[in-house]
Amino acid sequence: MNLVLMVWRQESQQAEGRLQRIEAKDISPEMSFLEMLDVVNERLTLAGKRPIAFDHDCREGICGSCGVVINGIPHGPRPGTTTCQLHMRQFHDGQTIVIEPYRAKPFPVLRDLIVDRSALDRIMAAGGFISASTGSAPDGNAIPVAKSKADAAMDAAACIGCGACIAACPNASAMLFVGAKISHLGLLPQGQPERWTRAENMVATMDSEGFGPCTNVTECSAVCPKEIDVSVIARMNRDRIGAIFLVARRSLASDNG
Amino acid sequence: MELKSNAPSGPLDTAWSRHKFEMKLVNPANKRKFNLIVVGSGLAGASAAASLAELGYDVRCFCYQDSPRRAHSIAAQGGINAAKNYQNDGDSVFRLFYDTIKGGDFRSREHNVHRLAEVSTNIIDQCVAQGVPFAREYSGYLANRSFGGAQVSRTFYARGQTGQQLLLGAYQALIRQIAAGKVTMFPRTEMLDLVLVDGKARGIVTRDMVTGKIESHAADAVILATGGYGNAFYLSTNAKGCNVTASWRAHKLGAGFANPCFTQIHPTCIPVSGEHQSKLTLMSESLRNDGRVWVPVKAGDGRKSADIPEAERDYYLERRYPAFGNLVPRDVASRAAKAVCDEGRGVGPGGRGVYLDFADAIKRLGEGLIRERYGNLFDMYERITDENPFKVPMRMYPAVHYTMGGLWVDYNLMSTIPGLFVLGEANFSDHGANRLGASALMQGLADGYFVIPYTIGHYLASGKLGKVDEEGPEFKRTEAEVDERMKKLVGNKGKRTAASFHRELGKLLWDNCGMARNAAGLRAARERIPQLRAEFWSQVIVPGSGSELNQALEYAGRVADFMEFGELLCRDALERNESCGCHFREEYQTEEGEAKRNDDEFAHVAVWEHKGVNKEPVRHKEPLTFENVHLAQRSYK
Numbered sequence: 001m002n003l004v005l006m007v008w009r010q011e012s013q014q015a016e017g018r019l020q021r022i023e024a025k026d027i028s029p030e031m032s033f034l035e036m037l038d039v040v041n042e043r044l045t046l047a048g049k050r051p052i053a054f055d056h057d058c059r060e061g062i063c064g065s066c067g068v069v070i071n072g073i074p075h076g077p078r079p080g081t082t083t084c085q086l087h088m089r090q091f092h093d094g095q096t097i098v099i100e101p102y103r104a105k106p107f108p109v110l111r112d113l114i115v116d117r118s119a120l121d122r123i124m125a126a127g128g129f130i131s132a133s134t135g136s137a138p139d140g141n142a143i144p145v146a147k148s149k150a151d152a153a154m155d156a157a158a159c160i161g162c163g164a165c166i167a168a169c170p171n172a173s174a175m176l177f178v179g180a181k182i183s184h185l186g187l188l189p190q191g192q193p194e195r196w197t198r199a200e201n202m203v204a205t206m207d208s209e210g211f212g213p214c215t216n217v218t219e220c221s222a223v224c225p226k227e228i229d230v231s232v233i234a235r236m237n238r239d240r241i242g243a244i245f246l247v248a249r250r251s252l253a254s255d256n257g
Numbered sequence: 258m259e260l261k262s263n264a265p266s267g268p269l270d271t272a273w274s275r276h277k278f279e280m281k282l283v284n285p286a287n288k289r290k291f292n293l294i295v296v297g298s299g300l301a302g303a304s305a306a307a308s309l310a311e312l313g314y315d316v317r318c319f320c321y322q323d324s325p326r327r328a329h330s331i332a333a334q335g336g337i338n339a340a341k342n343y344q345n346d347g348d349s350v351f352r353l354f355y356d357t358i359k360g361g362d363f364r365s366r367e368h369n370v371h372r373l374a375e376v377s378t379n380i381i382d383q384c385v386a387q388g389v390p391f392a393r394e395y396s397g398y399l400a401n402r403s404f405g406g407a408q409v410s411r412t413f414y415a416r417g418q419t420g421q422q423l424l425l426g427a428y429q430a431l432i433r434q435i436a437a438g439k440v441t442m443f444p445r446t447e448m449l450d451l452v453l454v455d456g457k458a459r460g461i462v463t464r465d466m467v468t469g470k471i472e473s474h475a476a477d478a479v480i481l482a483t484g485g486y487g488n489a490f491y492l493s494t495n496a497k498g499c500n501v502t503a504s505w506r507a508h509k510l511g512a513g514f515a516n517p518c519f520t521q522i523h524p525t526c527i528p529v530s531g532e533h534q535s536k537l538t539l540m541s542e543s544l545r546n547d548g549r550v551w552v553p554v555k556a557g558d559g560r561k562s563a564d565i566p567e568a569e570r571d572y573y574l575e576r577r578y579p580a581f582g583n584l585v586p587r588d589v590a591s592r593a594a595k596a597v598c599d600e601g602r603g604v605g606p607g608g609r610g611v612y613l614d615f616a617d618a619i620k621r622l623g624e625g626l627i628r629e630r631y632g633n634l635f636d637m638y639e640r641i642t643d644e645n646p647f648k649v650p651m652r653m654y655p656a657v658h659y660t661m662g663g664l665w666v667d668y669n670l671m672s673t674i675p676g677l678f679v680l681g682e683a684n685f686s687d688h689g690a691n692r693l694g695a696s697a698l699m700q701g702l703a704d705g706y707f708v709i710p711y712t713i714g715h716y717l718a719s720g721k722l723g724k725v726d727e728e729g730p731e732f733k734r735t736e737a738e739v740d741e742r743m744k745k746l747v748g749n750k751g752k753r754t755a756a757s758f759h760r761e762l763g764k765l766l767w768d769n770c771g772m773a774r775n776a777a778g779l780r781a782a783r784e785r786i787p788q789l790r791a792e793f794w795s796q797v798i799v800p801g802s803g804s805e806l807n808q809a810l811e812y813a814g815r816v817a818d819f820m821e822f823g824e825l826l827c828r829d830a831l832e833r834n835e836s837c838g839c840h841f842r843e844e845y846q847t848e849e850g851e852a853k854r855n856d857d858e859f860a861h862v863a864v865w866e867h868k869g870v871n872k873e874p875v876r877h878k879e880p881l882t883f884e885n886v887h888l889a890q891r892s893y894k
Contacts, residue, residue, distance in 0.1 A: 012805070030530040032641075038535055038756070045754050045800050045809065053808055055323060057496040059536045061637065062421055063327040078640070085640045110467055111806045118444070121324050125436035129429035130388045134308040134706045137379075137386035141343060144397025154390040154415060157422060161326055185388050 001027050001093035005040065007052055008100045010109050013116075017109065019098070022052075029089035033076065034059060034066060036088055053112040059084040061225065064160035067167070068113045069100040074164035074223045082162065082225040102167035106174075106210045117163050119209040120177060126205035127198035128181045130190050149187050156183035158226040165220035165228075171212030176220035178202050179232035182239055196246040199239035258513055258866045260879040263667040264368035269885050270351070273372045276668070277711055281718035288313035291717050294461055294476040296448045296503055298325030300420075300427055300698060301681025302482030304705025307430035310439035312710055317474060318431065319443045319463060321498055321811075326428040329484060329496040330701060333420025334541035334634065336402060336412035337384075337698040339377040344401050348409040350374045357696060358886045360406040360586055361661070361689020362838035362854065364516070364862070367885055368668055369686045376707040377699050381413055383706055387426040391415050405542050406586040406693040406893075414695075417541055417634045423698055427705070447811060449739045450506045451479065451677065452731050458507075458677035459725045462735045464743070466811060469804040471740050473732040475725045478676045478713060481507060482705070485660035485682040487520065489819045489826060490771070491763020493657035494526060494539040500815035501822045504664050504683055512672040513864040513877065515665035515685035517822070518830035521692055521839050522772050523658030524590035527641055527651075528610045537656040538641060540613075540634055542694040545583045547618035547627065548651070550574050550590070552611050556601035562612055562650050573597055581893040588691045588839040588852075589893060591655035595772045596850065598654075605652040614650035655772060659697060661688040661839070662829075665864045665879070669712035670704060673864075676722075678713060680704035685862065690838025743803040746813045751796040755813040758793045762786070762816075762823055770830050775843040779831040783824060787871060790820040821870055828865075832876060835859045856888055 003024040010017030024040050031039070034056050041051035057065040061082040068083055070076035076086045091097065099113065107115040145153075157180070165176040182199050185191035191198075214233055221230045265272040265279070283291065291314050295306040298320040306318040320328060340353040353374035358365060381399070385391065391413050392400040401410040415422040434440040445466040452460040452473065460475040486501035487493035508514045525540045551572045553565055573593055575582045585593075594611045597603065604610045619627050624647060628635070635646045642652070663685040664672050670686070672679050681701040688696065725731075765785060769778035793816070801807040836845040836852035837859070845853045862879040 028531055028533060031533045032535070035533045035535045039533060042754050042756060045798060046752075048800070050800055051809055053806060057322060057327055057498050058329060058332045059497060060332055060494075060538045061640075062332050062418065063322070063329070063496060064324075065322060065327050080636070081640055085637070087641070087643070089643060114806065117323060121326075121432065121435075121442075121444075124326075124429070125432045129433045130386065131433060132383070132386035132430075133311045134304075134383060134430070134710065135379075137382040140341070140381040140385040140391075141398050143385075145393055146397050147393045147395050150390050150393040150397075153388075154392075154422075157390050157415075157425065158418065160421075161324065184390065188388050188390065190386055190388050 001029065001088070003027055003091065004096040006096060006098040007112070009112055011111065013108050013110055027088055029087070031088045032059070032084055033070070033086040033088065034084050053114050055114050056084060061085040062160060064162040067102060067162045067164050069102060069167060071098050074102065074167040075225050080225060080227045102163055104166045104172035106172065107163065107166065120161055120163060120174070122209060123174065123178060123202055123205045124181065127194065127201040130185055131194060132190070143189050145188060153184050153187040156180045156187070156228065156232050159228055160226055162225065164223045164225065166211065168219040168223040169212070170217055170219070171215060173214045173220070174206050174211040175214045175233045175236060176224065176228055176230065178206050179236035180228050183232040183235045186235065186239055195239060196243040199236060200243035203236070203240055258673055258864065258877050260513070260665065260673070260864055260877055261667060262366060262368070262879060263669055264366065269367060269371050272368055273375055280711055280715035283714045283718050285313060289315055291315065292317070292476040293478050293480065293713070294319070294474060295480045295482060296461065297328065297482035297484060298428070298431065299328035299330035299482060299484060299681060300424055300701030301705045302328070303424065303427035303431045304702050305480055305482060305680055305709045306440050307427060307434050308706050308710045309713070310434035316434070316440045317443065317476070318440055319446045319448055321445065321447045321466065323444055325431055325442060325444065326425065328424060329499055330424045330698070331421045332496065333698055334417045334539065335543040336404065336414035336419045336695040337380065337423060338404070338411050338695040339381045339413060339699065340374055340411060341378055341381060343399060344410045346409045348411050352409065353377060353411065355886055356407050357687065357693060358689070359891060360693040361691055362852070362891055363689065363856070363860065363883060363888055364519070364837055364881065365687055365689030366881060367883060372708070373687050373700055373703050376703045379707055380699060380702045384423060384426050387430060389415060389422045389426045402543055403546060403584065404694040405545065405584050405590070412695045414543070417543070417631060420698060423702065427702070448503045449814070450735050451510055452735050453510055453674065454725045454729065454731050455723065457675045457722070460727070460732060462732070462739050464739070467806050469807065471736050473727040473736055475727050475732065477717060477722050478678065480678045480680060480709065481664070481683050482680040483683045485663065486822060487657045487660050489762070489823050490657040490766050491759050492529065492534060492537050492767070494523060494537050497536060500818065502815055502818045505818045505822050507664060507672065507674065507677060509867050510674065512674045512677060513665035513866060514662070514825060515862050515864045516662035516829065517826045517865070518770070518833055518840050519661035519690050519838065520657060521587060521659040521661060522591040522655040524587055524594055524655045525613060525653045526656035527638065528605055528654040530606070538637070539656065539658060540638060540651065540653065542587065544613060544631060544634060547630070548583065548613040548615050549617060550583050550611055550613055552597045552602040552604060558602070562604070571597070571602070578893045585893045586691060586693060591772055592841060594653070594655055610652040610654045612650035613653045615646060616650070619647065659692055661685065661690060661692055665862065669715065670708055671712070671716065676716065678709060680709060690840055742814070743810065746797070746799045746817070747801065747803055747810055749797055749799060751798040753796045753798060755797055755799065755809065755816045758789065758797060759816045759819065762789060762819060765789070766823055766826065770827050773841050773843050774830050776831060779827050783827040783831065786820065786824040786827065793817065793820055825865055825874065828874070829863055833859060833863060854890065860888070
């Protein structure tokens with residue numbers, strides 16, 4: 001099939017960007033979206049032009065590297081699917097496809113479709129972990145975990161950190177991403193000792209990185225390639241309230257101390 | 258090249274404990290004075306960087322991805338083995354050790370494998386403590402599944418995303434140390450060379466993949482956890498960015514490369530759909546627990562799967578290997594699939610495919626349970642092929658997946674270059690000629706969490722390391738060489754893309770050094786590769802410049818190294834005149850078509866010493882002795 005691509009081209013973070021029209025001819029419906037871009041890039045290279053820069057790695061929907069906005073939707077039209085697993089059979093001959101990078105203030109464009117998502121790592125560094133140093137663990141079966149809890153933790157832990165939720169949100173909120181990690185760790189007994197401080201610190205970093213608030217649009221969950229449920233945001237808010245009580249208890253303790 | 262394994266003498270089962278006691282320690286107050294470099298942030302790299310930082314070392318960690326969480330360990334699906342014996346089905350450290358030695362077709366070092374089996378139990382404990390959401394029974398206790406090459410259930414799993422969850426655990430441990438200021442992370446930074454000072458590994462030269470800046474980093478020791486070289490074949494289940502560059506650069510500076518021809522072909526991957534194919538997608542081996550593999554009895558049978566009656570189906574694994582059935586090890590399953598396709602009985606476009614059928618399991622267990630076990634894999638299959646495996650059988654074909662070969666390391670995981678340690682898939686040590694399913698995750702984490710924290714201390718405490726810094730002549734010279742290589746690539750006015758060269762190399766390797774190999778094919782490939790390499794350097798076109806974000810340049814540099822490495826791969830396969838594990842030489846097979854080992858001449862590790870590009874490398878041997886496992890022909894019948 002023959003397609004017309006409207007692709008965001010931007011030399012660097014400082015440069016101005018624009019949409020460029022590129023024709024993509026003889027595209028097989030069996031190709032993945034990224035394979036289509038590979039073909040376009042080989043043709044651009046042979047024509048002496050600059051290929052389109054885009055992030056990608058595993059190409060099996062799990063590393064979270066890829067992710068572009070396709071006709072206005074992060075990861076494109078098929079629900080529960082990353083860009084790398086989207087296939088061209090989802091499009092039709094003659095279609096115009098607009099391809100843009102994620103748009104969010106905390107995600108500056110580095111080049112073309114590549115954005116800097118290091119803000120997500122900084123949020124994780126604020127508390128997205130359980131402090132279990134190597135060697136200190138008890139036997140794996142020492143603490144039973146109810147299957148329902150383990151399953152719910154796994155549902156939340158499936159997040160691949162691609163950032164589509166943020167790109168889809170009108171407020172560029174990172175609450176689905178943060179809520180997923182807070183839920184994953186907060187549901188498990190191992191995550192309890194740091195539960196309240198984790199929520200407090202991750203949310204504070206999320207705010208300081210420039211991500212917006214949640215206004216219950218739920219676009220985040222709709223575009224999530226792993227279909228993480230918005231209930232993780234409710235859980236995050238519950239743990240933040242817990243954190244507020246913790247702060248109150250701390251200040252009481254110091255008043256009394 | 259001296260190949261001293263440094264494995265402890267005496268009884269095997271207490272060897273690691275004795276070795277741990279005998280190794281020297283670094284005083285806690287002195288640890289922060291040592292700078293360590295970890296290249297790679299997968300299971301081995303992230304677990305090593307985190308554990309070393311927890312001990313107090315000053316660590317710098319490098320990865321080419323935009324975040325350490327994206328390393329390709331994340332794509333492992335099925336599970337991780339551990340000798341917990343939670344199922345009370347007769348598992349033990351010795352049995353895991355035995356299965357791994359046997360599964361590797363007696364081409365791995367007993368001491369390393371025994372240690373791996375020993376620490377496997379600690380890994381599960383550690384991961385549970387980190388919050389890895391392993392599958393659990395209704396009782397709340399950990400669940401297990403069985404996997405190829407074993408008759409006990411010892412595989413722990415997190416749905417079909419075990420690698421993801423273990424990597425996120427290691428990443429979270431790493432990022433905790435980054436937050437604590439003990440690890441400095443360099444994402445989007447690619448190691449392009451190793452730097453030796455006085456014969457010891459003392460640093461690396463990197464390229465900032467956003468600005469193009471070439472930089473040096475000095476250290477007291479360098480740890481490579483840079484994964485395998487499966488992408489030499491172009492089409493593999495590896496991530497697109499996986500490459501051999503770090504290992505190859507180290508090899509060119511004196512690190513022995515062990516058993517490069519031991520490349521694992523995974524039996525269950527989604528078949529190629531066309532010329533545009535950029536990578537292959539694996540479907541977890543765990544599917545073989547419930548799926549039955551078959552092809553039509555008749556060659557050239559064009560009917561749909563549903564129209565082929567039971568009597569005209571050949572469940573060839575169950576027929577040939579009644580004891581293990583569909584759960585034979587990967588090399589055996591892959592070769593069997595190739596054999597039936599070569600007979601013209603393959604299914605799907607091009608006839609390169611076999612069915613993996615869940616109809617019986619769905620009938621027996623119900624669709625709900627199958628969905629619970631494999632739901633995400635079934636969804637993935639449908640997204641890629643547009644076919645629903647609940648309705649029609651999956652089509653599968655083997656693909657390059659994992660590389661057992663890698664840089665040679667001793668018992669302390671140190672290469673033949675002092676101060677250069679190699680972990681995970683990048684080293685050669687534990688899987689012999691064939692890796693069992695769910696053992697890669699185990700080895701990566703064993704090396705990173707439980708081996709390197711001890712052995713590197715011994716190295717650092719054993720000898721005085723002089724002071725080096727990035728301004729030294731060795732660093733400046735390497736920077737200049739790296740810079741020149743980049744300039745050469747972008748300055749070329751060629752006509753072919755790096756991808757087209759990579760595809761040609763990959764096809765050459767797959768056809769001649771893939772699932773079945775013979776001397777004539779290997780010789781032809783070995784002769785063709787130097788020509789192809791010369792064509793690459795004269796004809797490759799790399800757009801843009803070195804001083805910007807340039808993915809074409811990154812890629813061309815990796816392909817250039819595959820071009821050199823591919824030759825060694827074929828050479829090693831040609832020199833190993835036997836069939837063992839995944840290395841199947843057509844000249845050496847039994848009457849039934851099974852691999853025929855030659856223990857008299859080849860019970861050794863082949864370790865290659867580089868003598869220069871376009872020069873003959875030297876093949877060294879580390880003899881393998883089996884004192885605790887009887888050398889026997891593998892049988893899964």
